[in-house]
Amino acid sequence: MRIPKPFFAVRVCLLRFALAASAFSLCILFPSALLFALDVNPVTIASTIPSNGDVNPYGIARVPRTTGLLVKGNILVSNFNNNANLQGTGTTIVQITPNGTVSLFAQIDSTALPGPCPGGIGLTTALAVLRDGWVIAGSLPTSDGTSATAQAGCLLVLNNQGQVVETFYGSLINGPWDMTALDSGNTAALFVTNVLNGTIAANGAVVHAGTVVRLMLSVSQKTMPTLQSITVIGSEFPERSDPAAVVIGPTGLGLSQDGNTLYVADSLSNRIASISDPLSRISSAGRGTTVTRGGNLKDPLGLTVAADGNILTVNGANGYLVETNPEGLQVATILLDGSGSPPGAGALFGLISVPNQGIYYVDDATNTLNLLH
Helix, strand or coil, X not given: CECXXXXXXXXXXXXXXXXXXXXXXXXEXXXXXXXXXXXXXXXXXXXXXXXXXXXXXXXXXXXXXXXXXXXXXXXXXXXXXXXXXXXXXXXXEEEECCCCCEEEEEECCHHHCCCCCCCCCCEEEEEEECCCCCEXXXXXXXXXXXXXXXXXXXXXXXXXXXXXXXXXXXXXXCCEEEEEEEECCCEEEEEEEECCCCCCCCCCCCEEEEEEEEEEEECCCCCCCEEEEEEEEEEEXXXXXXXXXXXXXXXXXXXXXXXXXXXXXXXXXXXXXXXXXXXXXXXXXXXXXXXXXXXXXXXXXEEEECCCCCEEEEECXXXXXXXECXXXXXXXXXXXXXXXXXXXXXXXXXXXXXXXXXXXXXECCCCEEXXXX
């Protein structure tokens, strides 16, 4: 354990660890204002590269129940790039068991979709699996890997056999970049960030038009999900095109344990925002309320909420994971990837927290799924 620069004077509960069949939290009372960073060794579970050579894993989701090809406890990972490493052209979703067995869940053909998906297929960090076996994946496609050719894309609905059965598209779905879901059985709420509202036309300049939308679905095992409503609940988030990342804008999303707060990784503002009453609000909360800004956040991208309610984000500018409590105190950092120049930049995107197992995350630099115990 090493001690970096002074930060906050708090009682810190560092990330949960698994020991045998039980889980515990390491809590330390700090005598002075210090933020601790853990020296740990994450475990590589498997390569995320399928047989067609797609790379750049972005989205990650855990299967909640066995149905069709989906097996409970397995991890789905979507790829953003094709085998030529062109961004916004990846078409595959792989399924990985906790012990590292990899299978292809879906390879999506843009010419054989059941509905519109403007621009084609380029699978993003937006990925969710519902209990009835429906998989929702976001697409922000390009034709040549550059932001100049990026188009609006869509949300793809796949069945439990990995087949696309419908698409959600239109003016409020414009570059779906990340997603989280609340599955209530007969209904499901999808929360999606959009990053292409005026972005391409601005030609690299920052525009404040990124949105968070809520899609309410009716869900059953026998019939395809039906879109009941779509509502903008967050808006005016900064976004811009980027030659290295296609686009930078609001990214990771996570719900608090009680469902009363939606957290948003506001990447360009280098902050975590919160939106209150995300399930019931009928109007936009704008850019929400700032939970924390700066500090150890360096272009936060992926976001998830741990079982204790703390917010976990991974940085796009370096390879660190940052843990923040709901009060906004950044209580721990962990280095997950130190490769490249600058170290860890552009390596981390999707992550999920699984009780009694740890934090699963994808690493773009190595094209792997990894587990931090």
